[in-house]
Amino acid sequence: MFSIKKSLSLIVAALASIQVVSAEYKNYEECIKPGDFALTFDDGPASEYTEMVLDILKKENVKATFFINGKNCMDVANDPEAQRLIKREVDEGHVIASHTYTHPETGITTLTDEQLTSELKTLNDLVFDLTGLKLAFFRPPLGEFNEANKRVIEELGFTANVLWNLDSNDWKKGDNATANYFKYLDKADPSSNSFIALNHDIQKVTATSNLQIMIPIIRDLGYNFVTVDECLGMSAYQNVNSLENKGAAVNATATNTIVPANVTSSTPTSIVRSDDRSNLKSGAETLSYSLLSLIILAFITLFNFN
Template sequence: MNKKISLVIIIIVILSILTIKYTQRRSRFTFGNSYAQVIKKGTKEEKIIALTFDDGPHPDFTPKILDILKEYDVKATFFILGQHGQMYPDILKRQVEEGHEIGNHTFSHINIKKTPEEKIREEFYKTQEVIYSITNTEPRLFRPPYGIYNDLAINLANENNCSIVLWTPHQDSKDWGNPEVEEIIDTTVSKIENGDIILFHDYIYDEKSNTIEALEYIIPELKNRGYKFVTMSELIDLSVKQVSH
């Protein structure tokens, strides 16, 4: 009798562990559920990677980046600041027209953990409205500045059917500080893995962006290695399919 009870307990424990693990895996990728996803990486089963750019659009740097992406037929995801979108609507329109995806990065790059709730909501919704009014598309991706988020950010994403998108930890190019071209290349290329979300910035406070020159090497190099560049929504969709199989 005791052996039977012990066996039942063991089975229950195993099933509970498997259920938790499955739920955790799906929670990273399931769109439109009752919780916000916090995504740092896509599926490892396919050679896909996502280029993401923060803080733009920039009047000089962003068009040059778009030219490079167009040259190599690569689609990317741009997490814009609402204030910059207002200033450069034509660039925002071009991004969408050329097949890139737009995400919300707040209006003025606030630190969510140091900002009152009312201000956070204002920053989020102002940016949603800027993007929609210019592109006629409603953003479903939200990247909190500095990668910092809390329960309020998750609730805000839930309320708007958005996914919270961060980046793969080893793929932070730190290009906001405008390091040397070789450093940006090495950070990205030397550590690349399937499903990586790479963090770049198309807006920096400098006269020249070394990211632009670095991309001229990074994109063809990774293509030669067999990687496919996808938008964040494509990465999420492919990851969902892998999890559900």
């Protein structure tokens, strides 16, 4: 029979060999459950329209997801009003996620690994100082990314590359955001379809008309409004394990100036665009344990103790 010392050594060895597979950074363009509808807003906060969007969402009792920038329409690090808007988003039960710090004009495929790291880390550090939350969801500006980008993003702990399957095109002059919603919804059914809808809380048409028109209609069609973490069944934050704890208290105020990444051009490789949906599949965090080995070793230890 094994000695107690030897049995314990085997258990320690088995525990050391347990393989924990962290959440793989994957692309998502729809919810995992039919009938769910996730409203998402990019590019904010904006001094006028973000407030209006939040007022509408509050009135309609809808929770949404905001993919924010640190220095796009507002300089969040140095603007108390921008900080207040982000805190309001969190306080009212919305989810916040990363859209890079400066929203590079040409997207992220022209950035070096170091520049992209700076874009993401600078925003995450700023948001953490403001809210105590560490962002886990990301949406690339322009919806474009390449494999090098994905490696950097995953290394920084992000778990979801959140794209979309309904585009309001609210930013596009001459386009009709409401008509664009109907174009997608007319072909869909809540019993078999779900949506992640792309909007911008910096656009007047979204803040003053489209949102107020579409929310009651989407409800009447039988869809259930969700935040992206509920949509995907994943935590929106790297330091919050449960969906129930997503509304963490805002606990700090940024006081230091944040230096944005310097963006220079480099050659993009294998760009994936938001409308390339051939391989966009939902995934979930997995844990792999060597359970059989632990059970066997536990029995060995038990019998040696007796």
